[in-house]
Amino acid sequence: MSDNKSLENLVTQVRRDILRMVHKVNSGHPGGSLGCAEFLVTLYNDIMKLNDGFSMDGKEEDVFFLSNGHISPVIYSVLARRGYFPVDELNTFRLLDSRLQGHPTTHEGLPGIRIASGSLGQGMSVAIGTALTKKLNGDQHIVYSLHGDGELQEGQIWEAAMYASGNNVDNYIATVDYNKKQIDGATDDVLPLGSLSAKFEAFGWEVLEIEEGNNIQAIKDGMAAAKAKTGKGKPVVVLLHTEMGNGVDFMMNTHAWHGKAPNDEQLESALAQNPETLGDY
Amino acid sequence: MKKYTNTGNKDTRSGFGDGLTELGKTNPNVVALCADLTGSLKMNAFKDNHPERFFQIGIAEANMIGIAAGMTIGGKIPFTGTFANFSTGRVYDQIRQSVAYSDKNVKICASHAGITLGEDGATHQILEDIGLMKMLPGMTVINTCDYNQTKAATLAIAEHHGPVYLRFGRPKVANFTPEDQTFEIGKAVQLTEGTDVTIVATGHLVWEAVQAAETLEAAGISAEVINIHTIKPLDEEAILASVAKTGCVVTAEEHNFLGGLGESVSRTLALHRPTPQEFVATNDTFGESGTPAQLMEKYGLNAASIVKAVNKVMIRK
Known part of the structure; x- marks a missing residue:
């Protein structure tokens, strides 16, 4: 367990990492990355039971899959800050010959990543597969996944959702970055998602909502409640109400920063709002 | 025989x-x-x-x-x-x-x-x-x-x-390969030895190739049939060794000629030993309903088609 203050410090540093990574290569996805910083920091440093070091098989530990791979800056920063690989390597994001590809992949052997993601809609199936293997292996640990809300427009998600409840995959917690925005605009304008909770309930899932998805204590409480629902015959989904671009005033309340890097002045302003805590890479 | x-x-x-x-x-x-x-x-x-x-x-x-x-x-x-x-x-x-x-x-x-x-x-x-x-x-x-x-x-x-x-x-x-065979991924199996033409076949076309070789033998043409069960990685060595002897090749597969075994063989030959080649494959088309035998005949995927292709490629040597 980690106290909220140290998690908050880590979040601030992760925000700086995200902003500096995308600024350097003038590409990448800061909006969703910032929106999920509190969640992923808390997941990796408070919620998940993890072994030291990295093994692809992830036996006897919790396993996480990032299905919306475009928010790679945040997962790279969280993994590096958790010690999976040197923090300095964040300098190589999206550069030639880097292990930190535009979207996460196993191809270059980056510790902490177990599946490629980027083409959307595939991570829930993968997570279910690993959850099934955990059951076969008698491994009591939990599988987590994160999905964008726009990603739920992909049909494969609902194939997977139907499978998970139909087959009692109850060692699995899916989470949704419910910021109600996607590249082209508001999800309501692009393709309305309707009631996500009603949809998942109709598919036979336990549904929980974390109304303050950028609040560390709310995340802790919500995920503890989610964990308490595992092992009871149903898959669990958590709808995280987040703010895209959280922590940088001009990146919030808009979808404009979904896939756009800040320029020099914007970076300066964004970093000023998030003073260095643990040391920049 | x-x-x-x-x-x-x-x-x-x-x-x-x-x-x-x-x-x-x-x-x-x-x-x-x-x-x-x-x-x-x-x-x-x-x-x-x-x-x-x-x-x-x-x-x-x-x-x-x-x-x-x-x-x-x-x-x-x-x-x-x-x-x-x-x-x-x-x-x-x-x-x-x-x-x-x-x-x-x-x-x-x-x-x-x-x-x-x-x-x-x-x-x-x-x-x-x-x-x-x-x-x-x-x-x-x-x-x-x-x-x-x-x-x-x-x-x-x-x-x-x-x-x-x-x-x-x-x-x-037809079930004609040995029951106790060891399957080696990427390793071609030579089914008949021959000197006039190499027939490289995969899948259902392998049996057709063996049948074609018998017909050809009766006509005095010696065909070397290679069973390519692994298209990737391709056993280039086996193919090159055979065409070094025969000087021409027919590839046979139940697949479009675009993207299939034939193209993989062509690339190997183009790089190492340019050789006349004929393709027994479907001709950039969709299939249709019918019995398997009717379809194999209509789309030119049987022993008779292989014999025809052999006759054609031999002239190009």
């Missing part, structure tokens, strides 16, 4: 099913997934023997590929089963990202490949799957020719780490 004897017609998919049944007993890490075609894929015995290791996915092939990829994490060896069309074209992106690019140890086992699927028609008769799969970096592509070879291949791919596409078919065809 008969060089190969048909020990009785059997379907290649039963070779897969029986291989899987054996793997169920010998390899506790093997798991099987099926998208509502358990009977067609001959997976019932595995399902009955090991219900805890059999996963009925329903009609959701994309989900099946993703689940298979996820199951490798923790050490399982998933074998997915559905028709070739639904094993490849329908799930290309899932295979590309979650299996091939992620280097997952998934065995994609595809029945009812090619035109011999028959009466169901073109919606189900994929003639592009070898091309789709061989273009994926890291993917091993295997197309077996009979029951015995399919069973041996099924056992062999469980021992090979990495993604594999195993392609086989629906109809009962």
